[in-house]
Each structure stands twice: as C-alpha cells, then as structure tokens.
Amino acid sequence: MIKVEHAVKAFGRKKVLDNLSFVAEEGQIVGLLGTNGAGKSTMLRTIAGLLRLDQGEITIDGKQPNLTTRAMINFLPDVDVWYSWMKLSDAMKYMRDIYWDWDDSKASHLLDFFELKPSALICEASKGTRxxxxxxxxxxxxxxxxxxxxxxxxxxxxxxxQIAQAIVEDFVEEGQSILITTHEVSEVEIMLDEVLFIHEGKLLLNGNVEKLKQASNQSLLEIVKGAYELARV
Amino acid sequence: MEFNQKEPIYAQIIDDIKIKFINGTYRPGQEIPSRRELAKELGVNPNTIQRAYREMEDMNLIVTARGQGSFMTNDLYVLDTLREEAMNHAVSQSVELLRSFGKPDEEILDAIRRYLARGSS
Structure with a gap:
C-alpha cells in the first residue's frame, strides 16, 4: 500500500504539491490524472524516492522512501534516461545487472509483442518505438x-x-499495484480501478471509476471536467 | 469490442455477452473466454471483468466451474427471457422515437407492416 499524507512540495514559490493525501491499495491500477503542471510527475518522483517532500509523509508498505522501497518500485520516467550510444540490448543488459528481479523471459516476450529489435539504437527510434x-x-x-x-x-x-494491452497483461499475470499518470483520460479509463484527479497540487476527485460513472451517468472525462470547473469558481 | 465512454465498462461487457448469446454467437453451454483472457484481449482492468462475470453468474447467465472456465447457461428459459427483453426494448425504443415525431400509432403500425412486407433488407 502506498500512503501519501498531507504532501507538500514547493519549487521556489510555487507549491507543486499542496497538502495532497491519498492511498493506493495493493492489486489496483490507479490513474493519477491532471492538467499540465498539476503535480503528477512530482508526486510520482517523491514516491519513487527521487525527490523529498517539504512537509507530509509518504509510506510504501509502512516504510518511508529509501533504498529498500526503491527495490520494490519500478519507475518509468517520462524523460529519456538512456545514453545516446545505447542499443536496446545494452539497456537490457544494464537493467539485468542492476536489478535482481529482472526477468529475461518477460523481456523476450515483450520484444516479440512489440516487435522490437534489440540491435536498434534507443535514441534513433521513433517516439512510439522508444x-x-x-x-x-x-x-x-x-x-x-x-x-x-x-x-x-x-x-x-x-x-x-498495444501499450495498454501490455500493461494490463502484466497486471493480470502479476497483480502488482500500478500508479499511472496521464492526461489521456479516455485512453486509460478502461484499465483503471481508481482515479485521482489533481489540479495545482490539490486533490479534486478520488474514487472508483466504475462507481463514479454509474452514479453520475457520465464519462470519466465529463466527471473530471466537472470537478475542474467546480474548483475554478 | 468498442466501448462507449458513458456507461460503466462492466455493464457494457454484460450487454456484449447477452447480445452474443441472443444472436447465437455463443450457444447454450458454450465456453466463453476466461476472465484473464478477456482482460488481456480488451485491455480492461481484470477487477472490472471480475465484476461483470460475477453479476452474470448471479443472473444465471453464465456458470463458472472451478478450474474449468466459464460457460453460457444451458437453461433455455434464460435465453428466451433475454430474447423477449431485447425485443421489448427495441420495440419500445423505436415506437417512442416515432411517437416523439408526432406520428399516430396507426401510421407507425402501417410503416412496420410495409417494412416487413418488403422482406429482409
């Protein structure tokens, strides 16, 4: 369980996380949605242990982010972190050396599924391939x-x-907990259990996607827009 | 299958399986995809699929045998009821739409008769 309590983080004068609290239960796919600059990436980086909060607390299975929790967490950043000389196979070797939980059979399954070539340079691949x-x-x-x-x-x-299918397939096999940030609301809604919608570092909406839709008879996008409009007045 | 964004996904999955049962894609007693298979195939959250299957079990639409998968019911009464429901639903939708255009009932009935007389389109 990932528990975030009263998280505050400021860059200069700008409060990126403003008293944000939520819980991501085990075995669920949670969507962290929000406008550009809402604080989604910052939230993930603090959970991953790459940034520290100014105030508040994050616990992962009861532990604050440290080296032990980093081993439990798999973080896919939105920026490119691989060297320009690296082929896909180099990056795979690197990951295998760093992480004891690297699984060669999963890697080869995904190579097939995505039709990727290990000999391709990561930096030269198209955005979708990358x-x-x-x-x-x-x-x-x-x-x-x-x-x-x-x-x-x-x-x-x-x-x-294809990417959505790969994520769900992995989840079906392993039942891990997934926290996913995006602004492509309609793209992720079929794979989510819970949704968190944040705007300017504050949590505006939190709940089970199917129940929210059933209760309001609206699409998730409409529900989220409604929460956004309400927050602006 | 394509999902609309308004209705809950689990309800859309139930509707899809009902339609496949009514139109004969799935026959009584036929095995349907397992929860895991369907989740992977559609890219839908497995907990959502689980909810749909559980409701279909409660409705006696499907039967799940432990370790053997899920099957459409063999109960033909369930199928008849579904067909009946689907027909009533389709009829009431079309008739109410035509009534909302201000068409009198006799005219609607005539239009349906003419349509049927033309044979299958």
Missing amino acids: AKMKLLLALSRQAKYLLLDEPFSGIDPFARQ
Missing part, C-alpha cells in the same frame, strides 16, 4: 509497485492500444 522500448525495460522487472509517468504521451492510437 515508448515501447522504455515500457519493455520497465515491465521486465517483477517489482511490486509500478509507477508509469505519461506512458501514452505523443504516441499514435495503434501503439497506445
């Missing part, structure tokens, strides 16, 4: 928590569907 490569590198670990930062941004609909 997204698949990055997802392969992330999903081939067997970590308990998976944090995905914008896995769909700038990717064509066909590749998006």
